[in-house]
Structures are given as C-alpha cells and as structure tokens.
Amino acid sequence: MTFRLYDSATQAVRDLETVVPGQVSIYHCGLTVQSAPHVGHIRKEVVFDVLRRWLTHLGYQVTVVANVTDIDDKILAKSAEAGVPWWAHAYRFERELHEAYAALGCVPPTYEPRATGHIPEMVELIKILIDRGHAYPAADGSGDVYFDVRSWPDYGMLSRQKIDDMEPAADSEPRGKKDPRDFALWKGHKPDEPETASWDTSWGRGRPGWHLECSAMAGKYLGDEFDIHGGGIDLRFPHHENELAQSTAAGRPFARYWMHNAFVTAAGEKMSKSLGNGALVNQVTKNYPPRAVRFYLLGPHYRSTIEFADTSLAEATASLDRIDNFVARASDQVGPVTSVVPDAFAEAMNDDLGTPGALAVLYNTVREGNSAIEAGDQAAVAEALARVTGMLEVLGLAADDPIWQGQGGRDETLTSVVDALVGELLKQREDARARKDFAAADGIRDTLIKLGVEISDTPAGPKWRLTR
Numbered sequence: 001m002t003f004r005l006y007d008s009a010t011q012a013v014r015d016l017e018t019v020v021p022g023q024v025s026i027y028h029c030g031l032t033v034q035s036a037p038h039v040g041h042i043r044k045e046v047v048f049d050v051l052r053r054w055l056t057h058l059g060y061q062v063t064v065v066a067n068v069t070d071i072d073d074k075i076l077a078k079s080a081e082a083g084v085p086w087w088a089h090a091y092r093f094e095r096e097l098h099e100a101y102a103a104l105g106c107v108p109p110t111y112e113p114r115a116t117g118h119i120p121e122m123v124e125l126i127k128i129l130i131d132r133g134h135a136y137p138a139a140d141g142s143g144d145v146y147f148d149v150r151s152w153p154d155y156g157m158l159s160r161q162k163i164d165d166m167e168p169a170a171d172s173e174p175r176g177k178k179d180p181r182d183f184a185l186w187k188g189h190k191p192d193e194p195e196t197a198s199w200d201t202s203w204g205r206g207r208p209g210w211h212l213e214c215s216a217m218a219g220k221y222l223g224d225e226f227d228i229h230g231g232g233i234d235l236r237f238p239h240h241e242n243e244l245a246q247s248t249a250a251g252r253p254f255a256r257y258w259m260h261n262a263f264v265t266a267a268g269e270k271m272s273k274s275l276g277n278g279a280l281v282n283q284v285t286k287n288y289p290p291r292a293v294r295f296y297l298l299g300p301h302y303r304s305t306i307e308f309a310d311t312s313l314a315e316a317t318a319s320l321d322r323i324d325n326f327v328a329r330a331s332d333q334v335g336p337v338t339s340v341v342p343d344a345f346a347e348a349m350n351d352d353l354g355t356p357g358a359l360a361v362l363y364n365t366v367r368e369g370n371s372a373i374e375a376g377d378q379a380a381v382a383e384a385l386a387r388v389t390g391m392l393e394v395l396g397l398a399a400d401d402p403i404w405q406g407q408g409g410r411d412e413t414l415t416s417v418v419d420a421l422v423g424e425l426l427k428q429r430e431d432a433r434a435r436k437d438f439a440a441a442d443g444i445r446d447t448l449i450k451l452g453v454e455i456s457d458t459p460a461g462p463k464w465r466l467t468r
Helices: 039-057 073-082 086-103 113-133 211-223 233-249 282-287 290-298 310-334 343-350 354-373 379-393 409-434 436-452
Strands: 002-005 012-015 023-027 061-066 135-137 145-147 182-188 206-208 225-232 254-261 264-266 453-458 459-465
Touching: 002 254, 012 211, 012 282, 023 211, 039 061, 039 086, 039 225, 039 254, 039 264, 039 282, 039 290, 039 379, 061 211, 086 282, 113 135, 113 145, 113 206, 113 233, 113 282, 145 233, 182 211, 182 233, 206 211, 206 254, 206 310, 211 225, 211 233, 211 254, 211 459, 225 233, 233 254, 264 459, 282 310, 290 310, 310 354, 310 379, 343 354, 343 379, 354 379, 409 453, 409 459, 436 453
Parallel strands: 023 061, 023 225, 225 254
Antiparallel strands: 002 012, 135 145, 145 182, 182 206, 453 459
C-alpha cells in the first residue's frame, strides 16, 4: 500500500515519492519559546509524531528536524517585562516545551536546532538573495534587509494569493522598504534592545527575521530539497509562503510536500497566547491522564478543527479506559502476543493519516475481542489482542511503552512501591477468602476500588489495574 498525503501547495492528496527512496526527511516549525506551550501548540507535535511512527512502521528511515525559535520580537518584549535576560527567558520555555513533548508521549525530533546557533547560515542565505537580486539592504541605513516580493514571480503560490491582494508584511517598524509587502530577512539593531541580541554583518549589527531562520536550518540539516515541511495552518501564510519564496529564489527546491494541521479552538476561537485562551499542557495533564489527552488530540483528522472542551477530554479518558480494560482482560487470558496491524487500519492511515478511520477499526476490534472473551474463544481473543496492541503502538498509546514511564528513577520507584503495596493487599484478600472471612475480603476490594484500583479474579490469580 502506498502512503498518500494531502499537499497544501497543490491542494491534492498525492502519493509520497521521497527524494531518497526508503527515507523520509521532515521539517516542522517548532515553537517560538516566549511562554509555556498550550494544547493548540502540542497538537502539531502529536500529529507529526503519529506521522513519524506510521512512516517508520511502513519501513522508512525517518529524519525529523524541528527548530526552536529562541530570538524574536516577542521574546525580547516578554523578557524585558519579566526583567530577565532574553536568552534565559527563552531557555526556560524551551525546557517547558520538552516537558510537554514528553508528557504527551512524543518521540523527540532527530535534531532540534536553535535559531541563535545558525546565524552564519542565515547571513550566507541573505548574501545569495542579494546577489541574485531578490533582496536589498534598506536605503535608510537602519541595517534592515528585505526580501523583494515582486522580484519573485511565484510569490503567493503556497497560499494562492496575488501580491496586490496581500496585506503589508507585519514588521514592527517597516523602515526603508520598496514595497510594504516586502518582509524582513534581517532586522537592524535598535538602541533599546540588548546588545547580546545582535550580530555583526556587512550591512550592520542586527538579528535574523523569523522566516529566514527556518529556511537556513532546514537547508543545513535536510539539504536543498527534502520531503515534508509542515506546521499549524496559521503558518501557511506568511511564514511558510516566505520560507518557500526565499529558499526557491536562492536556487533551492525546498520541500516536496507541505502539511498543515488545523487549529484547536476554545469557544470557537483559535487557541492562542495573545487571546489568553490557551489551555496549558502542564495544567491539562494534571486534570486528565496524559495518554487520554494525546488520544483526544489524534481522534479527529489532522486537517479538522478541534474544539477544546472538558467533556471531550472526559470522553477520551473513558474510551481509553475501555481499551485498556480489554487489553488487561485479554492479556490475563492469553498472555503475551505478537503485535500486528490490521489491513483496514493501514488503509486508513495510508489515506492522508486518517486517524478517525483508524480509530474506528480499533474500536471495532476491541468490541470483537470483548465478545470473544465472553464466548471463551481464546484464539479470537489472542487475535484481537495482537491487533489492538499493534494499533496502539503505532498511535503512541501503548500503556507499556517506556515513553509513558516517566523520565527518571523516581517514577519507576513509585511504580514498584505501589505494585508491592497492592500486591500485599491482594494477598490479604486471598487469605481472608481462604478462611471464609468474606466480609474482610470484600472490605479490601472496596478500599482498592475507592483508590481507583480495579480487581479482576482470573484462573491465574487476582490481577489489578488503575482506573484513573
């Protein structure tokens, strides 16, 4: 089966044909680390994590580069408000981004370059664009350098806009532009900005423009042409449009496919820092199991908008509990199995990462497996369990995946302590039942249930699982 992906540039679902056969190179735009990540940000991480897992399952060697924008206007402004150095402010929220990755079960990128570590590559790209006649230093001596959008006939191709219909580029102080739509490649240093937030160049001290950063970093690590470039739909214009223009104008083919996920909304509006309606990942995962939050985010198709709601997260938690309950019951009956992925699941995933159809296969398999348990059909139970575990692994939802087991020894120690304590209570319950003290046995069971521990009596002895 061939993997097919919706390409935002052509607005069509296309067969994946990679630059290097058997390999997939992916660049997706990471966060501007100005504040803590919210659920809207992390949806993109979950989408591209599932893409990576599925392509790996198909046998591709996958390389993922996701940048960190650690310098820009917002970081400088917010760090000044907080009274801390801009680089300390950025690093604090870069760490929070990594914690959010881990909390939602995302495999870290193959590499995660920082913008500030790639100034030479950015300066080189600007020089190429100036030499080719597609960029110019501002005539007012400000040190700004702009991309000349009218010099590039394909400008507007990705977002399908005409230049004359576009709004002016959103530069904070557009100085010395030929056209209001020209966008900044380099921003000249201003007297009120920290000296550390600038670098020396032939056209003056300054710092890179946001759009320039990704073109330079993608090119350095993935080459002049790579396979998939993506991010949230809000990045398609102007950010990705500008990346495409400056890279192709420099003679680099750039991305073969463009992939954009839709928003997470709150009360019908895009979740964003500026609107103050962002549900922070570190808060949401305190109220709901992190696996359930991931399950909620990958449920709708990645190109569909998700409305953030507690009811939806509660439903996702309940659905995942039912799946986990089947896995626990089936495992008790048939023991370990070899994971497989059903053809219907693969067909859905190969059709533009169709997670809604894939989850429908998962739900149906769980129902069939529960029916097989009730019927005592061990062969059917084992087959259903193998398929369910295979699908959960691809989706990054397998409860026994080490990525969910925490980042250090403390979580492992707590798990072993809890396991020992519950095991001791179960032994006391068995002893009470053996001496026919059923009141005591029921009391232990009821206590465990109140603590969120479900008990299953199996031929191999009592088993337990957490229900919350």
